Amino acid sequence: MQNDVRKLREDRALSQGDLAKHLSVSRQTVNAIETGRYLPSLPLALAIGRFFGKAVEEVFHVDG
Amino acid sequence: MIAHEGELVNSVRSTFGRWWLVLFGVALGGVMGAADLAMNGSPSRAVTDLAILGGYTVVLTVFRGRSETASVLAGNPVDERWQAINLHALAAAGMIGAFVALGGFIAAEATGHDWSGFAIVAGAIGAGYIGGVFWFRWRL
Amino acid sequence: MSTGRWYSVDRWFTPERGWAITALKVGVIVVVMLVWHAFFLFALIVMSLVGLRALMPKSETVSVLLGVPVDERWESISTRAWALAGQVVFVGVLTTLVAMQIWQTQGWGGDSTPYALAGAALAIAYLGGIIWYRWRQ
The missing domain is CATH 4.10.860 (DNA Excision Repair, Uvrb; Chain A)
Incomplete structure (x- = not known):
């Protein structure tokens, strides 16, 4: 699985800490999601999509 | 503790707040220390038992607000x-x-x-x- | 709950590795039974494993018990079951260790070494696991 979380976050000039605060998770967790080490649960993936105003499949995708 | 914690644990936590873990550590260390004292007659070993368990839980409780790893070890994963x-x-x-x-x-x-x-x-x-x-x- | 990379079917938990784990489990049981000098138990265990293997295509629970979960839900069930077993046994081992120490205090004999060893192994494995998975996921 790959995702565009880092790109979307940087487009909005947010730090990992800012995004973490919005999603109620830790900064390390945002970093782990961005680097693909951690696959978020469906509720968290939905929250990430909602935060960026996108559908989940626009943020997370199987291929690059 | 993962998803479903027992009511007993939750009620202990709500009663003693963030110090419940320290109380648990001191209680367990006290029992082990008392048993050690009765078995070996050595107060220093009893104090060591108490200090190790009590100290470990104090360190976890103090640092769990600053370290996510400590928060997991203290039984409160942050996310x-x-x-x-x-x-x-x-x-x-x-x-x-x-x-x-x-x-x-x-x-x-x-x-x-x-x-x-x-x-x-x-x-x-x-x-x-x-x-x-x-x-x-x-x-x- | 997300399943971690370590347990993912398509990454770590390949069928080959699942079979290797099953073979290891069978090997351990065989060794235990041989040491026990109880060949009828050995035969019983082997036969039950053969029976479980025969049931494997029909039962997802049997697949998990043999170490080859069929999908991510069953991986999650297996992981949670191991975690539950670890927690329950850790609490049990600690309680027994304290009880054994008190027992020995009264001069009633008993050996607390197995419980001390198992408790230490569980604690070290848990702390090591935290550090390992923190780095891996």
Whole structure:
């Protein structure tokens, strides 16, 4: 699985800490999601999509 | 503790707030220290037992606001990733514990020592695992 | 709950590795039974494993018990079951250790070494697991 979380976050000039605060998770967790080490649960993936105003499949995708 | 914590644990936590873990550590250290004192008659060993368990829980409680790792060890994972880390670490501990118990059983049997303790631990892990499979099969 | 990379079917938990784990489990049981000098138990265990293997295509629970979960839900069930077993046994081992120490205080004999060893193994494995998975996921 790959995702565009880092790109979307940087487009909005947010730090990992800012995004973490919005999603109620830790900064390390945002970093782990961005680097693909951690696959978020469906509720968290939905929250990430909602935060960026996108559908989940626009943020997370199987291929690059 | 992962997803479903017992009511007893929750009520202890709500009663003693963030210091419940320290109280638990001091209580456990006190019991072990008292047993050590009665068995060996050495106050220094009893104090060491109390200091190790009490100190460990004090350090975790003090640092859990600053360190996410400490928060997991204190039983309060900060988010779902840390819950997953905790879950996988517990599962790994269960598996390794099973192998240690089996290895200890074989070693004790081979050297003519009493193997019943290892057999009980291995049996408990096996029963816990099989029971867990049936429980979570129904719950998930 | 997300399943971690370590347990993912398509990454770590390949069928080959599942079979290797099953073979290891069978090997351990065989060794235990041989040491026990109880061949009828050995035969019983082997026969039950053969029976479980025969049931494997029909039962997902049997697949998990043999170490080859069929999908991510069953991986999650297996992981949670191991975690539950680890927690329950850790609490049990600690309680028994304290009880054994008190027992020995009264001069009633007993050996607390297995419980101390198992408790230490569980604690070290748990702490090591936290550090390992923190780095891996």
